[in-house]
Amino acid sequence: MRLIFAGTPAVALPSLDAIAASGHELVAVVTRPDAPAGRGRRLVRSPAAAWADERGIEVLTPQRPREPEFQERLRALAPDCVPVVAYGALVPPSALEIPTHGWVNLHFSLLPAWRGAAPVQHAVLHGDAVTGASVFQLEAGLDTGPVFGTLTDEIRPTDTSGDLLERLAISGSQLLVAVLDAIDAGTARAEPQPADGISLAPKLTVEDAQVRWSEPAFAVDRRIRACTPAPGAWTSFRDERVKLGPVRPAGDAPELKPGDVLVERNRVLVGTATAPVVLGEVRAAGKKAMPAADWARGARVQTGERFA
Structure with a gap:
């Protein structure tokens, strides 16, 4: 054809x-x-x-x-x-x-x-x-x-x-x-779509990509993965936007309030509505993406600071 x-x-x-x-x-x-x-x-x-x-x-x-x-x-x-x-x-x-x-x-x-x-x-x-x-x-x-x-x-x-x-x-x-x-x-056959099971998928906006730390850990994980690579998941830290890569479960970790940051030697934890998650890559404004532990050292992040 x-x-x-x-x-x-x-x-x-x-x-x-x-x-x-x-x-x-x-x-x-x-x-x-x-x-x-x-x-x-x-x-x-x-x-x-x-x-x-x-x-x-x-x-x-x-x-x-x-x-x-x-x-x-x-x-x-x-x-x-x-x-x-x-x-x-x-x-x-x-x-x-x-x-x-x-x-x-x-x-x-x-x-x-x-x-x-x-x-x-x-x-x-x-x-x-x-x-x-x-x-x-x-x-x-x-x-x-x-x-x-x-x-x-x-x-x-x-x-x-x-x-x-x-x-x-x-x-x-x-x-x-x-x-x-x-x-x-001449062998193609198109079947009408079912009337049930319809759902809509509008384009995700920058607002959709903002991480809600008040959500459970699984929802935080899904939102970040859904917005990777575009429009790019983000949160607010020290009144500036910080982009985030996918997170992972923290496993054995202390309890944290939603958005609270805990800096450990080789990882950075953030609290959610359920269990904390471990940050993956972080990209601060005007900088390249880097492992969260490197970002925390460079930004001198203190335990007790929060993501908005």
Whole structure:
């Protein structure tokens, strides 16, 4: 089939690689426009655009997919199907109707669970034991289309959102190509999503990423892992934000009030609503991430100080 791929961040690259290695013809990539990044705020190509540039594949960067010029170019390219992975923009019905087989989306959850922008983060945050990926027919509703196929993956106790998303991006790329192959062969069958089990996964904000030390240790652990690497879990120390990496159970440790810090020789403990946790990496404002014990020595953290 003639394909136009729609995707933006690095998580889309395994699917681009898989499609490029398949028997289908990739004629263009649709992605979000160049965006400012870094301290200099210079415009940077999306990972998907950079991938296409390296291979001499046409890149389309509409501000919005409803733009007439974009849809005219889409018609001229005459794709049979548009596979989608984390494109990042709503596609109007007028664009959905252009490809012969529509737009087919790889979503990183077991639909109808966790419809929305941050399915992996919410699965980790809410303590799901199992998640997966779904390939479905894109339609006007939010991740509501019929599903062609799914795969499952266990969420490990130490998984961050980054860890889990990396695994699902790789396994999901093979599922996506298998669905495209089935569509091409005329054997694909999409089943409507169940009416039960619907949950929503909006993008996690910086406010969501603030650690609540008044929560139980397991909830503190989940929040930090869910927000790693983005938007980045944080707490307040001496009236400044401090970013935190994943924590671990303290085991044998004295009782601490929520937010209280205890500095030991080789570890730093913080109290929660239940048992204390051991800090992993800490990144103070303007500095690189470092082991918590090194941060505590450098900042001269005193036992009895608190995280807000």
